[in-house]
Amino acid sequence: MWVVKIGGSLSHDPSLREWLTQLWEVGGGRVVIVPGGGDFADTVRQYQSEWRFGDLAAHNMCLLAMAQYAILMQGVLPELVLASNEIRIRRALRDGRVAVWVPTDLMRDTPDEMTNWDTTSDSLAAWLSTTLNAERLMVVKSCVVEAGTPLEALSSKGVVDARFVKHVKDANYVVEMFNKGDAGLMRDRLLHIPVV
Template structure:
């Protein structure tokens, strides 16, 4: 399970990350963040004062928009909504990008508010797929060894993610700027070492996404 944070587009790392993911030799499901689409939901809620439950549904649609964008950017990626669809795409040798609306509609384990972002949804999907490992790819650097509760307190991951990985005993890791080689290893991406430097944007440290985008994007 690889969740691609919405802030990757702002840090100019999205294309290089997708190139790595598209070379994966191991089965993988991509969970999209909401990115700028989720930011628009937050702004609309601030302007028009609708409920968190309504905002949650709109943010799920924001993830759909990002997911469709990701699938359009790499020919090996394909959008999928249900567990059978995810498995079918993988069996065809492709990489499913999960669109979450259908599976989350009646899931009582998912709070319908901003305590759940794409981090928590990725953990919940991993739980439903038999406790798959979860990798969160973000635009911030994480101090090695930080416990998930501390990451939740700092806003790096959402509270739902912390609860699910603890409850389900999921294997998880957060990767940030400069961790592309580790992503390649995790996915068995099969990229020659000479290409590693080419895949890491030269300005990746200078074009870090805004703090609001790092912690709060679905």
């Protein structure tokens, strides 16, 4: 199983349709898509700045932001299956489908290590990859990411969140970074690397 995190910055980019289509065409039964927060999450930041509520409320609102992006993805490609937990994800994959994670099950009543702005959809994708015992985590960004750039450097530049490196440090899965124009490269990976 592969987890593919698609950045919210692609939510207004024509490449989003290509990514979703390619994943659907070659990823059935193998791929779980994690949506970013994008401008849905940016709106949460604005409201938090205006109303000064805590990070717990912001965390829960950002999970709903990711859910909105997931629904947008299914709106673009109705064949995708929305799945809010591991059972539903695995059912979609068993049915030969591509799942899109709706992370509302991670909403919290009390703060924990995930309820802060250092933990974004990047780290949540890593958390899901660990939870599902994924084979790969592929992170798609709209900005240019040079091949081989250390994850620490990407974190310091804000390309991935501050906690991402910690989440993947001892991971049992491969982490790959992709640019928005790399849908064909991702397709090649899915077609030529066998799933264990």
